[in-house]
Amino acid sequence: MGVTRAQIEQFHEQGFLIVENVLTPDEVEVMRARAEEIARGELPENSRIRRQVEPAVERGEQAADDYEASLRKMAGLALAGDEVFAAHARRPRIVEIIQALMGPDLTLYQDQLFMKPPRVGSRQPYHQDQPAGFHIDPPEHLTTCWTALDESTEENGCLRYLPGSHKLGPLTKEQRASYEARALAGKLEGEVPLILPPGGAGFHHGWILHASNVNLSNRRRRGYATHYVRSDVRYTGPEPKRQFLRVSGQTFPGSISA
Numbered sequence: 001m002g003v004t005r006a007q008i009e010q011f012h013e014q015g016f017l018i019v020e021n022v023l024t025p026d027e028v029e030v031m032r033a034r035a036e037e038i039a040r041g042e043l044p045e046n047s048r049i050r051r052q053v054e055p056a057v058e059r060g061e062q063a064a065d066d067y068e069a070s071l072r073k074m075a076g077l078a079l080a081g082d083e084v085f086a087a088h089a090r091r092p093r094i095v096e097i098i099q100a101l102m103g104p105d106l107t108l109y110q111d112q113l114f115m116k117p118p119r120v121g122s123r124q125p126y127h128q129d130q131p132a133g134f135h136i137d138p139p140e141h142l143t144t145c146w147t148a149l150d151e152s153t154e155e156n157g158c159l160r161y162l163p164g165s166h167k168l169g170p171l172t173k174e175q176r177a178s179y180e181a182r183a184l185a186g187k188l189e190g191e192v193p194l195i196l197p198p199g200g201a202g203f204h205h206g207w208i209l210h211a212s213n214v215n216l217s218n219r220r221r222r223g224y225a226t227h228y229v230r231s232d233v234r235y236t237g238p239e240p241k242r243q244f245l246r247v248s249g250q251t252f253p254g255s256i257s258a
């Protein structure tokens with residue numbers, strides 16, 4: 001598949017790239033089925049997969065049909081060794097695109113399956129992936145691939161990007177909050193909604209401002225985010241260092257990949 005020079009330039013200029021048909025319908029089906037097995041607890045318990053219930057459901061303010069439909073996200077599936085999600089993180093079609101954007105040597109730092117369940121799926125406020133939870137130096141070598149497992153629309157709370165905002169670099173909490181306040185007031189111009197069929201993907205820079213709305217529909221909007229860093233970055237987070245997943249290329253002494 002690969003990407004063209006124009007697409008690479010667009011990514012560097014706007015901070016994101018949208019690619020359809022990254023997965024075949026059969027590949028989407030395999031991932032959906034696995035996500036459901038994990039959410040329903042049908043696989044042997046994997047204590048390294050973290051689950052988060054929608055906050056309003058947790059507080060008893062909203063009701064979901066069942067546990068699966070109450071989940072906001074599941075995190076660390078590939079990193080916990082789930083073979084379906086780990087294979088996706090290493091999928092040649094995705095790795096090839098990330099390599100074109102960041103170079104040949106890649107490590108998976110984090111992975112998260114955003115469930116955005118029907119009706120109770122909550123808003124994800126405007127944020128930057130970096131530095132929220134990614135401890136690397138230099139900080140800019142982080143790219144996320146967000147793959148749609150369901151149709152992703154305005155109505156079911158698709159992701160939205162603010163083009164070019166990655167060029168602002170890391171923002172303060174107050175600056176991010178002011179973008180969120182403008183978005184909620186309907187005064188943020190230029191947002192690009194990530195409207196995708198199942199199997200399409202958005203690739204985004206670690207500093208781009210992005211958000212997603214509540215899910216107003218009766219349909220789920222699942223998206224699987226794999227967050228890649230360059231293998232030569234230094235890990236600057238708490239010790240002991242977690243296990244990351246080597247994806248491609250070389251490893252480097254003293255780096256996250258060592």
Ligand SMILES: O=C(O)CCC(=O)C(=O)O
Nearest residue numbers: 114124129146212223225
């Ligand atoms: O799927 C969502 O609603 C949020 C995803 C996100 O923030 C990310 O992939 O970085």
